[in-house]
Amino acid sequence: MAPSDAELALRLPAYATRVVSLLEAAGYEAWVVGGWVRDALLGSSGHDVDVTTSAPWQETERVLRAARVEVHETGVAHGTVTAVIGHEPVEVTTYRVEGAYSDLRHPDEVRFVTDVREDLARRDFTVNAMAWHPERGLLDPYGGREDLSRGLIRAVGDPSSRFGEDALRTLRAVRFACRLGFSIEPSTQEALVACAPGLDHIARERVGIELDGIMGSGHMAWALRNEFEVVSRALPDLVPMAGFDQRTPYHTHDVLEHTARVCAGVEEYCGGVTPQQLRWAALLHDIGKPSCWSQDDDGRGHFYGHPKVSADMARRILGELALPKDLIAEVCALILFHDRGVWPAARSVRTVLAKLDERCPGRGEPLAFQLIDLKRADALAKAPGCAAYAVELDAVTIALRQEVSRGATFRVSDLAVSGGDVIRECGIAPGPAVGERLRGLLARVVDDELPNDREVLLAALRR
Ligand code: ATP
Ligand code: MG
DSSP: OOOOHHHHHHHHHHHHHHHHHHHHHTTOOEEEEEEEHHHTTOOOOSSOOOEEESHHHHHHHHHHHHTTTTTEEEEEGGEEEEEETEEEEEEEEEEEEEEEOOSSSSOOOEOOOOOHHHHHSSSSSGGGEEEEEETEEEOOOHHHHHHHHTEEEOBOHHHHHHHHTTHHHHHHHHHHHHHOOOEEOOHHHHHHHHHHGGGGOOOHHHHHHHHHHHHHHHOOOHHHOOOHHHHHHSSGGGGGGGGOOOTTTTSOOHHHHHHHHHHHHHHHHTTOOOOOHHHHHHTTTTHHHHHOOOEOOSEEEETTTTHHHHHHHHHHHHHHHOOOOHHHHHHHHHHHHTSSSOOSHHHHHHHHHHHHHHHHHTOHHHHHHHHHHHHHHHHHHOOOGGGHHHHHHHHHHHHHHHHHTOOEEEEEOOOOOHHHHHHHTTTTSHHHHHHHHHHHHHHHHHSSOSOHHHHHHHHHHHH
Protein backbone atom coordinates (compact mmCIF):
# COMPACT_ATOMS: atom_id res chain seq x y z
CA MET A 1 0.00 0.00 0.00
CA ALA A 2 1.26 3.47 -0.86
CA PRO A 3 2.48 5.50 2.12
CA SER A 4 0.18 8.17 3.56
CA ASP A 5 0.97 11.89 3.54
CA ALA A 6 1.98 11.67 7.18
CA GLU A 7 4.44 8.88 6.36
CA LEU A 8 5.86 10.88 3.44
CA ALA A 9 6.29 13.91 5.70
CA LEU A 10 8.37 11.76 8.03
CA ARG A 11 10.49 10.51 5.17
CA LEU A 12 11.31 13.88 3.67
CA PRO A 13 14.84 14.68 4.83
CA ALA A 14 15.07 17.63 7.24
CA TYR A 15 17.37 19.57 4.90
CA ALA A 16 14.69 19.47 2.18
CA THR A 17 11.92 20.52 4.58
CA ARG A 18 14.15 23.45 5.52
CA VAL A 19 14.53 24.62 1.90
CA VAL A 20 10.75 24.47 1.36
CA SER A 21 10.05 26.27 4.67
CA LEU A 22 12.57 29.04 4.04
CA LEU A 23 11.10 29.80 0.61
CA GLU A 24 7.54 29.79 1.94
CA ALA A 25 8.43 31.96 4.94
CA ALA A 26 9.66 34.50 2.39
CA GLY A 27 6.24 34.52 0.74
CA TYR A 28 6.86 32.09 -2.15
CA GLU A 29 5.35 28.71 -2.85
CA ALA A 30 7.54 25.60 -2.97
CA TRP A 31 6.91 21.89 -3.61
CA VAL A 32 8.97 18.74 -3.78
CA VAL A 33 8.68 17.27 -7.31
CA GLY A 34 9.79 14.53 -9.67
CA GLY A 35 11.83 11.49 -8.72
CA TRP A 36 11.69 11.89 -4.93
CA VAL A 37 7.87 12.00 -4.91
CA ARG A 38 7.62 9.06 -7.31
CA ASP A 39 10.07 6.87 -5.41
CA ALA A 40 8.71 7.84 -1.98
CA LEU A 41 5.20 6.81 -3.05
CA LEU A 42 6.73 3.50 -4.12
CA GLY A 43 8.15 3.14 -0.64
CA SER A 44 11.76 4.14 -1.18
CA SER A 45 13.01 7.53 -0.08
CA GLY A 46 16.64 7.47 -1.16
CA HIS A 47 16.17 9.70 -4.22
CA ASP A 48 17.69 13.20 -4.38
CA VAL A 49 15.18 15.91 -3.59
CA ASP A 50 14.18 18.39 -6.29
CA VAL A 51 12.15 21.43 -5.30
CA THR A 52 10.08 23.59 -7.62
CA THR A 53 9.14 27.10 -6.55
CA SER A 54 7.34 30.27 -7.60
CA ALA A 55 10.45 32.24 -6.54
CA PRO A 56 12.63 33.52 -9.39
CA TRP A 57 16.04 31.87 -9.04
CA GLN A 58 17.68 35.12 -7.91
CA GLU A 59 15.15 35.27 -5.07
CA THR A 60 15.73 31.63 -4.17
CA GLU A 61 19.41 32.37 -3.95
CA ARG A 62 18.85 35.52 -1.86
CA VAL A 63 16.42 33.87 0.59
CA LEU A 64 18.56 30.77 1.13
CA ARG A 65 21.83 32.66 1.45
CA ALA A 66 20.23 35.00 4.00
CA ALA A 67 19.61 31.87 6.07
CA ARG A 68 23.28 30.91 5.63
CA VAL A 69 22.53 28.09 3.22
CA GLU A 70 25.25 27.43 0.62
CA VAL A 71 23.85 28.00 -2.90
CA HIS A 72 25.41 27.22 -6.29
CA GLU A 73 24.20 28.56 -9.64
CA THR A 74 24.03 25.19 -11.36
CA GLY A 75 21.62 25.96 -14.21
CA VAL A 76 20.32 29.49 -13.94
CA ALA A 77 19.45 29.67 -17.64
CA HIS A 78 16.71 27.14 -16.76
CA GLY A 79 16.03 28.69 -13.38
CA THR A 80 17.96 26.12 -11.33
CA VAL A 81 20.17 26.69 -8.31
CA THR A 82 21.44 24.00 -5.95
CA ALA A 83 21.27 24.43 -2.19
CA VAL A 84 23.72 22.39 -0.16
CA ILE A 85 22.93 21.66 3.47
CA GLY A 86 25.31 19.42 5.38
CA HIS A 87 26.75 18.04 2.08
CA GLU A 88 23.24 17.20 0.83
CA PRO A 89 22.25 18.91 -2.43
CA VAL A 90 18.71 20.08 -3.19
CA GLU A 91 18.01 21.36 -6.69
CA VAL A 92 15.61 24.26 -6.65
CA THR A 93 14.04 25.31 -9.96
CA THR A 94 11.64 28.14 -10.70
CA TYR A 95 8.25 27.07 -12.12
CA ARG A 96 8.77 27.02 -15.85
CA VAL A 97 7.39 25.84 -19.14
CA GLU A 98 9.25 25.21 -22.34
CA GLY A 99 8.51 26.89 -25.65
CA ALA A 100 8.53 25.22 -29.06
CA TYR A 101 11.22 22.64 -29.88
CA SER A 102 11.88 23.54 -33.49
CA ASP A 103 15.13 21.51 -33.52
CA LEU A 104 13.54 18.54 -31.68
CA ARG A 105 16.07 18.79 -28.88
CA HIS A 106 16.31 22.18 -27.21
CA PRO A 107 13.30 24.25 -26.29
CA ASP A 108 13.51 27.57 -28.17
CA GLU A 109 12.80 29.39 -24.93
CA VAL A 110 12.30 28.69 -21.28
CA ARG A 111 9.48 30.75 -19.80
CA PHE A 112 9.02 31.15 -16.08
CA VAL A 113 5.45 30.86 -14.82
CA THR A 114 3.57 31.39 -11.58
CA ASP A 115 1.37 28.28 -11.41
CA VAL A 116 2.88 24.98 -10.32
CA ARG A 117 0.34 23.14 -12.50
CA GLU A 118 1.88 24.63 -15.61
CA ASP A 119 5.26 23.37 -14.45
CA LEU A 120 3.87 19.88 -13.91
CA ALA A 121 2.32 19.92 -17.39
CA ARG A 122 5.75 20.21 -19.08
CA ARG A 123 7.05 17.06 -17.36
CA ASP A 124 7.39 13.82 -19.28
CA PHE A 125 5.37 11.07 -17.55
CA THR A 126 2.47 11.11 -15.11
CA VAL A 127 4.55 9.34 -12.46
CA ASN A 128 7.15 12.13 -12.76
CA ALA A 129 4.59 14.95 -12.77
CA MET A 130 3.48 14.97 -9.15
CA ALA A 131 4.27 17.63 -6.57
CA TRP A 132 4.16 17.07 -2.85
CA HIS A 133 4.20 19.41 0.12
CA PRO A 134 4.66 18.45 3.78
CA GLU A 135 1.39 20.23 4.75
CA ARG A 136 -0.59 20.58 1.54
CA GLY A 137 -0.02 16.97 0.52
CA LEU A 138 0.01 15.58 -3.02
CA LEU A 139 -0.77 17.61 -6.14
CA ASP A 140 -1.39 15.09 -8.88
CA PRO A 141 -3.30 16.58 -11.83
CA TYR A 142 -2.43 13.74 -14.26
CA GLY A 143 -3.21 10.69 -12.18
CA GLY A 144 0.41 9.79 -11.46
CA ARG A 145 -0.46 8.03 -8.22
CA GLU A 146 -2.98 5.79 -9.96
CA ASP A 147 -0.45 4.99 -12.72
CA LEU A 148 2.14 4.17 -10.06
CA SER A 149 -0.20 1.71 -8.43
CA ARG A 150 -1.04 0.14 -11.78
CA GLY A 151 2.58 0.09 -12.88
CA LEU A 152 2.15 2.27 -15.97
CA ILE A 153 4.36 4.74 -17.80
CA ARG A 154 2.03 7.23 -19.48
CA ALA A 155 2.95 10.49 -21.20
CA VAL A 156 1.58 13.71 -19.75
CA GLY A 157 -0.77 15.09 -22.42
CA ASP A 158 -0.78 13.91 -26.02
CA PRO A 159 2.03 11.34 -26.36
CA SER A 160 2.88 12.08 -30.00
CA SER A 161 3.25 15.79 -29.46
CA ARG A 162 5.25 15.27 -26.26
CA PHE A 163 7.67 12.84 -27.99
CA GLY A 164 7.67 15.10 -31.04
CA GLU A 165 8.87 18.00 -28.86
CA ASP A 166 11.70 16.01 -27.35
CA ALA A 167 12.47 12.56 -28.73
CA LEU A 168 14.76 11.78 -25.80
CA ARG A 169 11.52 11.11 -23.92
CA THR A 170 11.05 7.92 -25.97
CA LEU A 171 14.24 6.54 -24.46
CA ARG A 172 13.34 7.90 -21.02
CA ALA A 173 10.04 5.98 -21.20
CA VAL A 174 11.98 2.78 -21.78
CA ARG A 175 14.41 3.65 -18.97
CA PHE A 176 11.62 4.23 -16.43
CA ALA A 177 9.75 1.09 -17.56
CA CYS A 178 12.97 -0.90 -17.04
CA ARG A 179 13.85 0.71 -13.75
CA LEU A 180 10.41 0.45 -12.20
CA GLY A 181 9.40 -2.82 -13.91
CA PHE A 182 6.37 -0.99 -15.36
CA SER A 183 4.45 -1.45 -18.61
CA ILE A 184 4.00 1.31 -21.12
CA GLU A 185 0.43 2.48 -21.59
CA PRO A 186 -0.78 1.56 -25.14
CA SER A 187 -1.19 5.02 -26.70
CA THR A 188 2.16 6.08 -25.20
CA GLN A 189 3.70 2.90 -26.66
CA GLU A 190 2.27 3.62 -30.09
CA ALA A 191 3.75 7.12 -30.04
CA LEU A 192 7.10 5.77 -28.84
CA VAL A 193 7.49 3.69 -31.96
CA ALA A 194 6.27 6.47 -34.25
CA CYS A 195 8.53 9.11 -32.69
CA ALA A 196 11.71 7.05 -32.10
CA PRO A 197 13.30 8.32 -35.38
CA GLY A 198 13.53 11.73 -33.67
CA LEU A 199 16.36 10.22 -31.59
CA ASP A 200 18.60 10.78 -34.64
CA HIS A 201 18.57 14.50 -33.77
CA ILE A 202 19.42 14.17 -30.07
CA ALA A 203 22.95 14.86 -28.83
CA ARG A 204 24.76 11.53 -28.42
CA GLU A 205 25.83 12.22 -24.86
CA ARG A 206 22.20 12.73 -23.75
CA VAL A 207 21.34 9.43 -25.46
CA GLY A 208 24.34 7.91 -23.66
CA ILE A 209 23.03 8.96 -20.25
CA GLU A 210 19.63 7.36 -20.86
CA LEU A 211 21.10 4.17 -22.38
CA ASP A 212 23.47 3.85 -19.45
CA GLY A 213 20.42 4.24 -17.22
CA ILE A 214 18.64 1.40 -19.03
CA MET A 215 21.80 -0.67 -18.59
CA GLY A 216 21.93 0.24 -14.91
CA SER A 217 18.38 -1.04 -14.41
CA GLY A 218 19.57 -4.56 -15.21
CA HIS A 219 16.68 -4.99 -17.68
CA MET A 220 18.33 -4.43 -21.05
CA ALA A 221 17.10 -7.88 -22.13
CA TRP A 222 13.52 -6.70 -21.66
CA ALA A 223 14.24 -3.51 -23.60
CA LEU A 224 15.78 -5.46 -26.51
CA ARG A 225 12.79 -7.79 -26.71
CA ASN A 226 10.01 -5.28 -26.14
CA GLU A 227 11.30 -1.88 -27.21
CA PHE A 228 13.73 -2.69 -30.00
CA GLU A 229 12.42 0.14 -32.21
CA VAL A 230 13.47 2.67 -29.60
CA VAL A 231 16.69 1.02 -28.39
CA SER A 232 17.96 0.33 -31.91
CA ARG A 233 17.18 3.88 -32.99
CA ALA A 234 19.39 5.03 -30.12
CA LEU A 235 22.04 2.43 -31.06
CA PRO A 236 21.71 1.87 -34.84
CA ASP A 237 24.56 -0.66 -34.85
CA LEU A 238 22.15 -3.11 -33.17
CA VAL A 239 19.82 -3.18 -36.19
CA PRO A 240 21.62 -5.90 -38.23
CA MET A 241 21.50 -8.25 -35.21
CA ALA A 242 17.72 -8.63 -35.45
CA GLY A 243 16.80 -11.73 -37.42
CA PHE A 244 20.43 -12.49 -38.27
CA ASP A 245 20.43 -16.24 -38.82
CA GLN A 246 23.85 -17.51 -37.70
CA ARG A 247 23.62 -20.82 -39.59
CA THR A 248 25.91 -22.63 -37.19
CA PRO A 249 25.27 -25.68 -35.03
CA TYR A 250 26.49 -23.66 -32.03
CA HIS A 251 23.56 -21.28 -32.13
CA THR A 252 19.81 -21.79 -31.82
CA HIS A 253 18.87 -18.08 -31.82
CA ASP A 254 19.46 -15.07 -34.02
CA VAL A 255 22.15 -12.65 -32.83
CA LEU A 256 19.62 -10.36 -31.16
CA GLU A 257 17.88 -13.01 -29.07
CA HIS A 258 21.26 -14.55 -28.22
CA THR A 259 22.38 -11.10 -27.01
CA ALA A 260 19.21 -10.58 -24.97
CA ARG A 261 19.86 -13.94 -23.28
CA VAL A 262 23.45 -12.99 -22.49
CA CYS A 263 22.25 -9.68 -21.01
CA ALA A 264 19.75 -11.56 -18.83
CA GLY A 265 22.38 -14.18 -17.95
CA VAL A 266 24.93 -11.76 -16.49
CA GLU A 267 22.21 -10.31 -14.26
CA GLU A 268 21.36 -13.77 -13.01
CA TYR A 269 24.97 -14.65 -12.11
CA CYS A 270 25.64 -11.36 -10.37
CA GLY A 271 22.43 -11.30 -8.33
CA GLY A 272 21.32 -7.91 -9.65
CA VAL A 273 24.57 -6.10 -8.76
CA THR A 274 26.17 -6.67 -12.13
CA PRO A 275 29.08 -4.34 -12.84
CA GLN A 276 28.19 -1.79 -15.51
CA GLN A 277 31.13 -2.76 -17.75
CA LEU A 278 29.96 -6.37 -17.79
CA ARG A 279 26.46 -5.24 -18.74
CA TRP A 280 27.74 -3.20 -21.68
CA ALA A 281 30.03 -6.04 -22.72
CA ALA A 282 27.04 -8.41 -22.73
CA LEU A 283 25.10 -6.05 -25.00
CA LEU A 284 27.94 -5.43 -27.44
CA HIS A 285 29.98 -8.68 -27.35
CA ASP A 286 28.66 -9.91 -30.70
CA ILE A 287 27.79 -6.59 -32.33
CA GLY A 288 30.44 -7.19 -34.99
CA LYS A 289 29.05 -10.61 -35.91
CA PRO A 290 26.81 -9.59 -38.83
CA SER A 291 29.73 -7.84 -40.53
CA CYS A 292 32.11 -10.81 -39.94
CA TRP A 293 29.82 -13.54 -41.19
CA SER A 294 31.05 -15.90 -43.88
CA GLN A 295 29.81 -19.25 -45.15
CA ASP A 296 31.91 -22.33 -45.89
CA ASP A 297 31.33 -24.89 -48.68
CA ASP A 298 29.02 -26.88 -46.40
CA GLY A 299 26.81 -23.82 -45.90
CA ARG A 300 27.94 -23.38 -42.34
CA GLY A 301 28.27 -19.85 -40.93
CA HIS A 302 31.50 -18.52 -39.38
CA PHE A 303 32.38 -15.26 -37.68
CA TYR A 304 36.16 -15.15 -37.87
CA GLY A 305 37.64 -12.22 -35.97
CA HIS A 306 34.33 -11.06 -34.52
CA PRO A 307 35.65 -10.37 -30.98
CA LYS A 308 38.14 -7.82 -32.30
CA VAL A 309 35.61 -6.25 -34.67
CA SER A 310 33.01 -6.11 -31.87
CA ALA A 311 35.53 -4.55 -29.46
CA ASP A 312 36.48 -1.91 -32.05
CA MET A 313 32.82 -1.12 -32.70
CA ALA A 314 32.14 -0.92 -28.96
CA ARG A 315 35.02 1.54 -28.54
CA ARG A 316 33.59 3.78 -31.23
CA ILE A 317 29.95 3.51 -30.07
CA LEU A 318 30.66 4.09 -26.38
CA GLY A 319 33.06 6.94 -27.20
CA GLU A 320 30.33 8.66 -29.22
CA LEU A 321 27.98 8.22 -26.28
CA ALA A 322 30.63 9.97 -24.13
CA LEU A 323 30.76 7.21 -21.52
CA PRO A 324 33.76 7.26 -19.15
CA LYS A 325 37.09 6.21 -20.69
CA ASP A 326 37.85 3.61 -18.01
CA LEU A 327 34.49 1.97 -18.54
CA ILE A 328 35.08 1.83 -22.30
CA ALA A 329 38.52 0.24 -21.88
CA GLU A 330 37.10 -2.46 -19.62
CA VAL A 331 34.11 -3.20 -21.84
CA CYS A 332 36.43 -3.56 -24.83
CA ALA A 333 38.82 -5.88 -22.95
CA LEU A 334 35.91 -8.15 -21.93
CA ILE A 335 34.58 -8.24 -25.48
CA LEU A 336 37.99 -8.92 -26.98
CA PHE A 337 38.51 -12.01 -24.79
CA HIS A 338 34.93 -13.27 -24.58
CA ASP A 339 35.46 -16.02 -27.14
CA ARG A 340 38.91 -17.10 -26.01
CA GLY A 341 39.20 -20.55 -24.47
CA VAL A 342 39.93 -20.70 -20.73
CA TRP A 343 40.51 -23.93 -18.85
CA PRO A 344 40.48 -24.86 -15.17
CA ALA A 345 44.27 -24.72 -15.00
CA ALA A 346 46.54 -22.29 -13.21
CA ARG A 347 48.39 -21.31 -16.37
CA SER A 348 45.23 -20.62 -18.33
CA VAL A 349 43.65 -18.38 -15.69
CA ARG A 350 46.95 -16.59 -15.08
CA THR A 351 47.16 -15.80 -18.79
CA VAL A 352 43.69 -14.27 -18.65
CA LEU A 353 44.62 -12.21 -15.58
CA ALA A 354 47.79 -10.98 -17.30
CA LYS A 355 46.06 -10.08 -20.58
CA LEU A 356 43.25 -8.19 -18.85
CA ASP A 357 45.61 -6.38 -16.51
CA GLU A 358 47.85 -5.38 -19.39
CA ARG A 359 44.90 -3.66 -21.09
CA CYS A 360 43.35 -2.27 -17.89
CA PRO A 361 46.16 -1.83 -15.34
CA GLY A 362 45.13 -2.75 -11.80
CA ARG A 363 41.83 -4.23 -12.98
CA GLY A 364 42.91 -7.71 -14.10
CA GLU A 365 41.44 -9.52 -11.12
CA PRO A 366 37.87 -8.16 -11.06
CA LEU A 367 37.73 -8.29 -14.86
CA ALA A 368 38.78 -11.95 -14.92
CA PHE A 369 35.80 -12.88 -12.74
CA GLN A 370 33.54 -10.76 -14.93
CA LEU A 371 34.91 -12.45 -18.04
CA ILE A 372 33.91 -15.83 -16.65
CA ASP A 373 30.38 -14.56 -15.99
CA LEU A 374 30.24 -13.24 -19.54
CA LYS A 375 31.48 -16.54 -20.96
CA ARG A 376 29.02 -18.52 -18.85
CA ALA A 377 26.10 -16.36 -20.01
CA ASP A 378 27.36 -16.67 -23.59
CA ALA A 379 27.65 -20.47 -23.42
CA LEU A 380 24.16 -20.88 -21.99
CA ALA A 381 22.64 -18.61 -24.65
CA LYS A 382 23.96 -20.75 -27.52
CA ALA A 383 22.72 -24.17 -28.63
CA PRO A 384 21.95 -26.68 -25.83
CA GLY A 385 25.14 -28.61 -26.71
CA CYS A 386 27.26 -25.67 -25.54
CA ALA A 387 25.89 -25.70 -22.00
CA ALA A 388 28.54 -28.17 -20.81
CA TYR A 389 31.16 -25.44 -21.13
CA ALA A 390 29.20 -23.40 -18.59
CA VAL A 391 29.79 -26.20 -16.07
CA GLU A 392 33.49 -26.22 -16.86
CA LEU A 393 33.53 -22.50 -16.19
CA ASP A 394 32.59 -23.20 -12.57
CA ALA A 395 35.86 -25.12 -12.31
CA VAL A 396 37.62 -22.19 -14.00
CA THR A 397 36.23 -19.89 -11.31
CA ILE A 398 37.70 -22.15 -8.62
CA ALA A 399 41.08 -22.20 -10.38
CA LEU A 400 40.97 -18.42 -10.64
CA ARG A 401 40.19 -18.03 -6.94
CA GLN A 402 43.07 -20.33 -6.11
CA GLU A 403 45.53 -18.42 -8.27
CA VAL A 404 44.46 -15.09 -6.86
CA SER A 405 44.61 -16.28 -3.26
CA ARG A 406 48.04 -17.80 -3.65
CA GLY A 407 49.27 -14.44 -4.94
CA ALA A 408 49.79 -15.39 -8.58
CA THR A 409 52.25 -13.43 -10.69
CA PHE A 410 50.42 -11.67 -13.50
CA ARG A 411 51.62 -8.04 -13.34
CA VAL A 412 55.06 -6.66 -14.04
CA SER A 413 55.01 -5.28 -10.49
CA ASP A 414 54.58 -8.84 -9.15
CA LEU A 415 57.96 -9.90 -10.60
CA ALA A 416 60.83 -10.55 -8.20
CA VAL A 417 63.00 -8.19 -10.27
CA SER A 418 62.53 -4.51 -11.09
CA GLY A 419 63.43 -2.01 -13.79
CA GLY A 420 66.61 -1.16 -11.88
CA ASP A 421 67.68 -4.81 -12.09
CA VAL A 422 67.08 -4.81 -15.84
CA ILE A 423 69.18 -1.68 -16.33
CA ARG A 424 72.03 -3.12 -14.28
CA GLU A 425 71.99 -6.72 -15.51
CA CYS A 426 71.40 -5.95 -19.18
CA GLY A 427 73.48 -2.78 -19.29
CA ILE A 428 70.74 -0.82 -21.07
CA ALA A 429 69.67 2.79 -20.55
CA PRO A 430 66.36 3.68 -18.86
CA GLY A 431 63.57 3.82 -21.44
CA PRO A 432 60.84 1.77 -23.09
CA ALA A 433 63.23 -1.17 -23.64
CA VAL A 434 63.28 -1.76 -19.87
CA GLY A 435 59.52 -2.29 -19.74
CA GLU A 436 59.74 -4.54 -22.77
CA ARG A 437 62.30 -6.78 -21.03
CA LEU A 438 60.12 -6.95 -17.93
CA ARG A 439 57.04 -7.85 -19.96
CA GLY A 440 59.05 -10.53 -21.73
CA LEU A 441 60.02 -12.02 -18.36
CA LEU A 442 56.43 -11.78 -17.12
CA ALA A 443 55.15 -13.70 -20.14
CA ARG A 444 57.58 -16.54 -19.36
CA VAL A 445 56.62 -16.61 -15.67
CA VAL A 446 52.90 -16.58 -16.51
CA ASP A 447 53.59 -19.43 -18.91
CA ASP A 448 55.34 -21.48 -16.18
CA GLU A 449 58.54 -21.39 -18.19
CA LEU A 450 60.37 -19.62 -15.31
CA PRO A 451 59.59 -19.45 -11.59
CA ASN A 452 59.15 -15.99 -10.09
CA ASP A 453 62.46 -16.33 -8.28
CA ARG A 454 64.86 -13.41 -8.08
CA GLU A 455 68.04 -15.37 -8.76
CA VAL A 456 66.50 -17.26 -11.67
CA LEU A 457 65.14 -14.07 -13.20
CA LEU A 458 68.44 -12.20 -12.78
CA ALA A 459 70.19 -15.07 -14.52
CA ALA A 460 67.63 -14.97 -17.32
CA LEU A 461 68.27 -11.23 -17.74
CA ARG A 462 72.01 -11.78 -18.01
CA ARG A 463 71.60 -14.40 -20.75
P1 ATP B 1 16.21 9.64 -11.88
O1 ATP B 1 16.22 8.88 -10.61
O2 ATP B 1 16.34 8.78 -13.04
O3 ATP B 1 17.13 10.82 -11.89
P2 ATP B 1 14.23 11.62 -12.05
O4 ATP B 1 12.73 11.61 -12.01
O5 ATP B 1 14.94 12.45 -11.05
O6 ATP B 1 14.70 10.15 -11.98
P3 ATP B 1 15.56 13.17 -14.06
O7 ATP B 1 16.00 12.77 -15.42
O8 ATP B 1 16.60 13.52 -13.07
O9 ATP B 1 14.62 12.01 -13.53
O10 ATP B 1 14.55 14.38 -14.23
C1 ATP B 1 13.94 15.04 -13.12
C2 ATP B 1 12.48 15.40 -13.46
O11 ATP B 1 12.49 16.37 -14.51
C3 ATP B 1 11.69 14.21 -13.99
O12 ATP B 1 11.06 13.51 -12.92
C4 ATP B 1 10.71 14.90 -14.92
O13 ATP B 1 9.63 15.42 -14.17
C5 ATP B 1 11.48 16.07 -15.48
N1 ATP B 1 12.16 15.80 -16.77
C6 ATP B 1 13.47 15.45 -16.95
N2 ATP B 1 13.79 15.32 -18.24
C7 ATP B 1 12.66 15.61 -18.92
C8 ATP B 1 12.34 15.68 -20.31
N3 ATP B 1 13.23 15.40 -21.26
N4 ATP B 1 11.07 16.04 -20.64
C9 ATP B 1 10.15 16.35 -19.69
N5 ATP B 1 10.39 16.28 -18.38
C10 ATP B 1 11.63 15.93 -17.98
MG1 MG C 1 17.14 12.88 -11.18
